[in-house]
Ligand code: KIV
């Protein structure tokens with residue numbers, strides 16, 4: 001009989017980070033892992049240790065610090081990959097190694113270029129190797145939904161015999177449909193004789209927009225572990241959005257009748273954190289976490305909600321941690337008031353962080369009479385700097401107009417502490433600012449994305465700018481917020497440059513300054 005608890009397996013730090021341009025630093029991954037622990041996820045897939053020294057370090061750091069959830073490391077079916085996963089997990093309290101290997105003929109013939117028997121032996125020997133490091137081993141037959149079912153059953157049987165404790169069925173290319181997936185999962189449960197010895201899991205991609213529906217169909221078919229990413233990020237069109245799966249199970253107990261150990265009130269904060277760190281904005285109409293998810297625009301809907309919330313709301317916004325009221329702070333608010341509102345919003349800044357946020361808050365309150373919860377969220381996002389600030393923007397000034405050549409002057413604190421000033425013209429004020437910064441930092445890059453978003457309504461809104469740059473085929477994101485969008489753009493560009501210097505394949509200037 002199937003257990004009634006559904007285990008939530010978060011792969012934001014592994015498959016999510018595989019999204020083009022979502023690279024995170026080790027410190028950022030730790031911050032996400034801490035928040036996932038607060039949210040109560042059961043398993044955190046922290047990375048793919050053999051893929052890079054950075055991934056190894058991140059898995060190691062998360063394994064050392066995060067104690068409640070299972071910490072999982074990915075390995076392809078290769079002895080070196082399994083060794084690296086085992087080493088990275090040494091200090092984990094609850095370690096798991098996740099071994100994967102392609103099983104569809106398309107992958108076996110065109111990518112692995114081996115025979116089916118050899119592939120089966122590789123899977124078995126690497127599951128056995130993983131078992132020599134940890135008790136908890138997951139096996140994934142990659143591209144399972146395009147695999148010959150008879151071969152799939154045989155593969156799963158031998159991997160369970162070899163010691164796998166979780167069998168994960170990935171819809172690697174987002175190909176299946178809910179009915180077809182249900183059928184496959186029923187057949188697996190019927191045709192793999194030892195399947196009752198393991199927990200069955202699914203891992204769905206969203207290429208056809210069906211990742212959440214497929215994951216939920218799997219749960220209805222008896223699967224008890226579901227894998228996905230916060231905000232649905234991940235390879236290509238992404239993975240199943242965990243917040244959607246969780247809230248579907250939470251909102252429809254009458255239909256799914258399963259238990260979860262998730263604190264759903266942490267969802268809003270987790271979504272914000274992942275979006276701030278990766279630079280992937282959440283679309284306004286995104287289910288559960290989009291800005292409009294609980295907004296009622298039409299008169300009839302507003303009338304209904306005012307009379308009784310349940311007329312048009314199937315979920316209470318507070319159940320996902322949406323701030324209950326838009327409390328407003330102002331320039332007379334003190335440090336204590338700021339701290340307690342931040343705590344109410346779910347943030348736990350350290351004293352040093354609070355000092356920095358308070359300074360920024362005072363500056364903002366001087367420009368804008370009312371500082372809302374959304375402004376505070378933006379301040380929190382902007383103060384988060386988990387990569388070295390090699391260069392620091394000190395001053396920016398721009399002149400532009402319909403009969404002028406846009407010209408920017410910047411002052412930048414450079415490694416060693418000196419201030420360098422330079423100026424440039426550009427096709428527009430933002431271009432001029434970036435050119436002026438380039439003249440100081442001299443790091444070749446291409447700007448590939450620029451977007452501005454108003455955090456709050458009104459003419460005095462804080463504008464949040466996201467800039468993505470590319471260098472040596474890698475992409476780096478920077479964000480900046482200010483009531484002046486040119487200043488916000490300068491901050492965003494500077495932060496993208498600093499991230500490139502922290503994580504990219506470029507030489508850093510000799511002395512990096514550390515700013516408090
Ligand atoms: O999509 C996929 O098949 C994967 C595996 C590594 C599970 O991410």
Ligand code: ZN
Pocket residue numbers: 015170172203205235239
């Ligand atoms: Zn995947």
